[in-house]
Amino acid sequence: MAAPRxxxxxxxxxxxGERLLPRLPGDALAEVRQRAxxxxxxxxxxxxxxxxxxYSRIDALMAQPFAAPTATAPAAGTVRRAMAGxxxxxxxxxxNGRLVAGQSHxxxxxxxxxxxxxxxxxxxxxxxxxxxxxxxxAPGPFSDLNTALAADGxxxxxxxxxxxxxxxxxxxxxxxxxxxxxxxxRVVVRLGAGARLHLLESHVAEGEGHVLTNLVAQLxxxxxxxxxxxxxxxxxxxxxxxxRTVVELSAGARLLANVATLGGAFVRNELExxxxxEGGEALMNGLYLPRGxxxxxTLVRVHHxxxxxxxxxxxxxxxDEQARAAFAGRITVHEGAQDTDAYQQNRNLLLSDEAxxxxxxxxxxxxDEVRCSHGATVGGLEEAGLFYLRTRxxxxxxxxxxLTYAFAGEVVxxxxxxxxxxxxxxxxxxxxxxxxxxxxxxLVA
Numbered sequence: 001m002a003a004p005r006x007x008x009x010x011x012x013x014x015x016x017g018e019r020l021l022p023r024l025p026g027d028a029l030a031e032v033r034q035r036a037x038x039x040x041x042x043x044x045x046x047x048x049x050x051x052x053x054x055y056s057r058i059d060a061l062m063a064q065p066f067a068a069p070t071a072t073a074p075a076a077g078t079v080r081r082a083m084a085g086x087x088x089x090x091x092x093x094x095x096n097g098r099l100v101a102g103q104s105h106x107x108x109x110x111x112x113x114x115x116x117x118x119x120x121x122x123x124x125x126x127x128x129x130x131x132x133x134x135x136x137x138a139p140g141p142f143s144d145l146n147t148a149l150a151a152d153g154x155x156x157x158x159x160x161x162x163x164x165x166x167x168x169x170x171x172x173x174x175x176x177x178x179x180x181x182x183x184x185x186r187v188v189v190r191l192g193a194g195a196r197l198h199l200l201e202s203h204v205a206e207g208e209g210h211v212l213t214n215l216v217a218q219l220x221x222x223x224x225x226x227x228x229x230x231x232x233x234x235x236x237x238x239x240x241x242x243x244r245t246v247v248e249l250s251a252g253a254r255l256l257a258n259v260a261t262l263g264g265a266f267v268r269n270e271l272e273x274x275x276x277x278e279g280g281e282a283l284m285n286g287l288y289l290p291r292g293x294x295x296x297x298t299l300v301r302v303h304h305x306x307x308x309x310x311x312x313x314x315x316x317x318x319x320d321e322q323a324r325a326a327f328a329g330r331i332t333v334h335e336g337a338q339d340t341d342a343y344q345q346n347r348n349l350l351l352s353d354e355a356x357x358x359x360x361x362x363x364x365x366x367x368d369e370v371r372c373s374h375g376a377t378v379g380g381l382e383e384a385g386l387f388y389l390r391t392r393x394x395x396x397x398x399x400x401x402x403l404t405y406a407f408a409g410e411v412v413x414x415x416x417x418x419x420x421x422x423x424x425x426x427x428x429x430x431x432x433x434x435x436x437x438x439x440x441x442x443l444v445a
Contacts, residue, residue, distance in 0.1 A: 066182040071175035073095055090106045091106070092171070096174065157192075184215075229255070264294060275311065304334060321354065
């Protein structure tokens with residue numbers, strides 16, 4: 001008999017969900033939550049026999065006896081080190097998925113911009129939250145688990161034409177607790193026609209322990225709206241993240257999405273982009289550097305539903321020691337989406353004989369007038385480059401670190417926020433063998 005494609009959810013997780021569901025806020029969400037919970041129980045946990053989870057190994061992660069989080073606030077120093085966006089940036093801080101009001105600051109926002117914790121939105125706008133939860137396309141098991149159990153997160157709205165001059169940052173701190181915990185933050189962003197927003201998202205860790213963050217983000221851009229969404233994941237140790245981001249772009253809307261993953265026992269980034277109106281643009285850049293026994297999976301799905309749209313995926317990976325990484329990117333050009341420009345590149349650098357990368361680029365084209373390309377590469381450092389640097393007086397470790405930094409730097413250069421880019425550069429050198437001897441500031445052009 002063939003092995004099952006999905007496994008029954010662990011009994012501890014089921015019991016936890018059954019205890020939490022009746023206590024969650026928002027009567028208007030009760031039926032939405034119950035439907036999602038029933039779908040999760042019916043589907044179960046995906047195995048590698050599910051195509052989108054072919055390279056993912058989550059058995060050990062999900063087998064932990066998870067408890068509900070109890071942490072109330074992270075240390076001020078942890079939040080301070082994660083800050084980006086400049087001194088005027090507004091900020092929401094979360095500890096194990098729960099908003100920490102005392103460390104957040106969203107005062108003085110321009111008229112027509114509303115930022116609040118999801119728990120507050122559930123209290124004051126339950127019908128809108130329920131509608132947003134229901135609007136998530138093609139939910140899978142982890143998305144359903146989030147919909148069923150999400151109690152907090154961020155609710156962000158900009159009226160048409162609103163263009164704040166400051167960035168907004170979401171800081172998610174995974175705080176180690178005596179028991180392994182699982183959290184389900186939900187982020188909803190709605191930009192009106194012509195609105196602009198620079199959204200920063202930082203994931204960091206504090207203390208020992210195991211925290212699984214099951215994040216879902218829904219980003220909706222009306223006509224001619226523009227969003228820059230930059231994410232840094234640096235929650236090392238036993239902390240893990242399963243994140244799904246769904247972006248809907250109307251005519252003329254523009255998205256720039258940058259992500260850097262610099263730590264985490266298991267990290268899975270899912271990005272799903274729907275270009276639904278003519279003239280839309282989505283630029284996606286990513287960098288991942290797993291080491292030790294870490295695993296980072298990247299799944300990108302770009303759907304061109306309308307004509308004259310442009311998308312570009314540019315992802316790089318540096319994999320060391322016994323770490324694993326997987327990249328699965330798909331471009332789908334739907335029928336009628338003529339004059340589409342769509343590109344995808346995935347390049348990977350292996351620093352160890354035991355490191356592993358699986359790359360799976362895909363194209364599906366159902367239109368005639370398109371310009372599309374995709375490709376993936378996996379290799380090691382070039383000896384010629386190492387020889388050149390060593391003849392200039394660098395030791396082998398420093399030469400390898402410099403070449404690795406240069407390889408990764410092509411993605412970092414695409415980050416818009418200077419402070420976040422600096423944190424990424426510092427994180428790269430901290431993870432690359434020999435990188436500690438290099439000055440990240442001196443390497444910036």
